[in-house]
Amino acid sequence: MMHGLRKWGMMTSVISEISALVGHVLSGGYTVQITVNVNGTAQTSDVEPRQLLVHYVRETLGLTGTNVGCDTSSCGACTLHVNGQSTKSCTMLAVQADGQSVTTIEGIAKGDELHPMQKAFMENHGLQCGYCTPGMVMAAIGILDENPKPTEDEVRVALEGNLCRCTGYHNIVKSILACANG
C-alpha cells in the first residue's frame, strides 16, 4: 500500500482516524514516498514513516558505510550530513529528509581521490577496526566546515558525542588537525 506524505498530512482532526492510522503505521506496511538527494543523486523511495534515516540509508539505499553502534544516539557511528550539517542519522526519520540533501561517507571522495579528511585518517592511523571511522570522518568534516583551524581542545569538545573503542582518540585528533593544517 502506498500513500503520499501529503495525503498523510491531510488526514486531520478525527482522533479515531488518527489512532487507527497510528496503529496501522506501527503494524508496518504503511509507506510514504520521499525523494532525497543522496550524494548528489535524487533518490525516490517508499519508506515506512517510522523508519530512521540511518536504516533508510543502509537498508533502502544499500549505503552501508554509515554504521549503527548503539540504540540510544550515544555513539556517533551513524553520523552523516543533512544539508551539510553533521547529523546522527539515528536521531532523524527518513521522512524528515524528504526534499533534503544527504551526504554519506560514500559521497565525499571524488572517484579514486580520497577526501583530504579520509586521507588524513588513513595516514595518521586514525582508525583501527574502522567502525567509528565513517561517523568520525563526517563529523570531522563538519567541524572544519564551521571552524577551519580548530584547536585541539575545540576538536575534542566537538567530537565528544562520537565514541571510539579502539584508538584512545589521539590519532583521530591528530588526523583532523593534520587535515586542517594540510
Add this chain to the structure above:
Amino acid sequence: MGYPVTDSEVLIGRRNGLIGDSVIRPDGVEKVRGEFRFASDLPMEGALWGATLRSLHPHARIKRLDVTPAWAIPGVEAIITAEDVPGKSTYGLIFADQPVFASDVVRYVGEPIAAVAADHPETCRKALAAIVVEYELLEPLTDPERAVDGSHPPIHPDGNVIRHQRVLCGDSSATGPVVVEGSYEMGMQDQAFLGLEAALALPDPGGAGVELHVATQAMHEDLHQIAACLGLPEDKVRLVLAGVGGAFGGREDLSLQVHTCLLALRTGRPVRVHYGREESFLGHIHRHPATIWMRHHATSDGRIVKIEARFLLDGGAYASTSSAVLVNAVTHAQGPYVCHNAVVDGWSVRTNNPPCGAMRGFGVVQACFAHEGQMDKLAAACGLSPVEVRLRNAMRTGDRLITGQVIENVAPVERCIRETDALPLPDEPIGGYGDDPMRLPGGAGLTADRSHIRRGIGWGVAIKNMMYSEGFDDYSTARCVLEDGVATLKFATAEVGQGFVTIAQQIARTLLGVDEVRLDRIDTTIGSAGSTSASRQTWMSGGAVDMACRRVRERLFEHVGQLWATDPIRLVIEGDCVVDTVDPARRISVSDATSGVRLAETAEYHHPPTEPLDENGQGACHTAFAFVAHRAVVDVDPQLGLVKVVQIATAQDIGVALNPLSVIGQLEGGIAQGLGLAVMEEIVMQDGRIRNPSFTDYLLPTFLDMPAVLASLIEEPDPRAPLGAKGVGEPPCISVTPAIVAAIRDAIGKDLHRVPVRPQDICL
C-alpha cells in the same frame, strides 16, 4: 593553549613498508571510504532476519514453552528451540556447559530460549513477543561467596565451583617485620566493541552444510563448536571472517553463530542476525568481577618475603574461559616482583549473573589491581616512594615465579619503571590551563570549584603472560605463495582492528623483496590460527607467516641457484632483488626470477610446550611474558567525587616495534580501556539483572576523558619470539587502572579499594 596529543614521535611510513616502518593499514582505504564490509553490512538479496528470545529471569524453570502463537504471524519462516538443535546441545570454549537454547532451566537474564526467522526485523520482534514462556522462579545465586561456601544448591549439573586453584610455594610460615593487607574489588566491565554482533549464514543446497560470515576473534574455535552443535562434519561448516568492529575478548565465545546457522539450515534461505546494543550487553560475556584479598610480608627495607592472596572471580552462569582467567589471576598474584614464598588460593564460580569470560588482559587485570594497591601500602609502611619499592622488588630474566616457572623472556621491569619515571610530568596546572571549565574534573556540566581540586600521582607495573597456557598448543598456520613478483598470504587469523594484516604484509615484503603482498580471504579453508587474544597473534601468526615466507624464500634461492648454476647458500635478498653475495654484480629482481613460477609453502608455528599446573599451582604453565609500567597524574574534586585523568606516562616492553604507528595505537587504545575501568565503566548488576545495558548508562571514555599519553617503547628483542617482538595488545590496559586509582588515593589521602572508583567512594 593545548596539551600534547602524545610525545611519541612516529613516522608516517611508505605505502609499501618493511618491518619496523610505520606502515598504514592495507584496509585503510576501504575503511575511510565506508566500503569495508562489517558483519552487519553484508548484502544478501532475499535474506531472512533472525532474532533471539531471551530469558527474563536470572534463575527459573521453564514450565511451558509454546511457540504456536508466533506461527500465526505472517512472514514468520522458522521458530527453533532446544528441541531443534540436531547436534550437541551445549557449547563452550573449555567446558561445553552452555546450552544453545535453554530447555528446562534458565540461568541468567538474557539466556537464549528460542530463535525465529522472518521477512523483517519487526516481524521477528512480533514473533518473539508471541512466544509463550511460563516460568517457575527459582532463587537466584548472585553472591559468588555462596558458591564457594556451598550454601546455595547447585545451579548447574557441573556444580557451582568452576575451578579452584591454589599456588603454594616456598615456606608458608615465612614472614617479615612489615605486613600489609588489603581487600580489593573490581566491577564487571564490558568490552563495548563498537561494531555490534552480526552474522549471515548461507545454507548449502539440501542442508548439507553452511557458510557463516561472522565477526569473530577465533575462526576455528567457532568452527569446532558450531559444527558440533549443528551435528555436521567440520568440513561442511565454513567460516568467513566478516569485518570485525573491535573485539577485546567479547567475541571469543559464541553468541549468535549457532542460532544463525540453525535458522538458515531450517529455512534453506540466507539468514542474518544483528544484535542491537542492549542485546549485545546480554549476548556476550564480560570481564569477571572480582573480590581479592592480599597480605604481603616484607623486610623493613621493603623487599617482599611472602604473599598471601585469595581470589574470587564471578564467572556467571556458564564456564566460558573462567578456568583460564583464574589461572592467570592466581599465577600473576606476585606481579612483576621477586617473591619466594606464596600462599594463593582462588576460585572462579558459577552464579546466576551474566557469563563472564575473556576481556583484554583477563585475570591479570584483576590481579594487578590488587598487587599494585599492595605495593603502595608496602611503600608507605617502609617509608619508600612508590617507585623505589617497585625497583627494589623488580624481577629479571632468570627469576623464578611462584609457580616455579623461570622467566626465560627478556624482562626489563626495572627499565620500564625508570623510563616511565623519566618521562616529564605535565606542565598543565592543577585544574587545567587558563579558566577553561572543560578541563576540570567533571567538565563544564558539574561545577567543580577550582580551588578545591587536588592533584595526585600514582604508579602501576605489570607482568602479563602471552599466548595460551597450561599445555595448550595454540599453533598458527599461514600460507605464502610467490608468483610473478607478487606474494599472496593466506591465514585464518581474525583481524579485529589490531592490525595483523599490516604486520603480515610487512613480514612478506621484508623477507621476499616484493612490494605487492596480497591478502587472501580470511576463512577456515586453511588450518587454524588460534584466536586473536592473549596478545598472541603477532607472535604466533607472525611466526607462521614468517616461517612460510622463509620457506618460500629458500625455494626462490634454489630456483635462482639453478638458473645461475650457483649454490643457493650464496644468495640473499637485497631490496627487491636476489643477489649473489660472492659476485654482487649478479642480481635478478624477484619479479623477474618468479615470472611464470609459482612457489607455495604452508607453515605451522607452534610455541614451546607448556605444562598444566599441579594442585599446588606449580608448573611452567605460561609461554612467555611481557612487562609494562604506567604513571598516572589526576586532578580530583574531593567534594563532588570527580576525577580528571591529566596524563599517563608509560614504558612498555615490546621486544621490537614492528610497526611503531600501530604499537602506539594499541597503547593508547588500551590505556583508554584501563581508564574506563578505573573511573567509569561498570555493568551495574542488581539481583542478576544488568541495570545499564546502553551507552547512555554504561559510560565509555570520550575524547574529553582521554589524557595526554607519553610513551616510551622498550625494544629489547626477545630471542624466543619469532620476530623478536612481543604482543602489545593487553599490557597497556593492565597497570594503567591501578596507577589511576593510586593517583586518586594520592590526591585525596583515602584508601580506595574498588574499581571503578565512584564519586561516593571519593567524597563520602
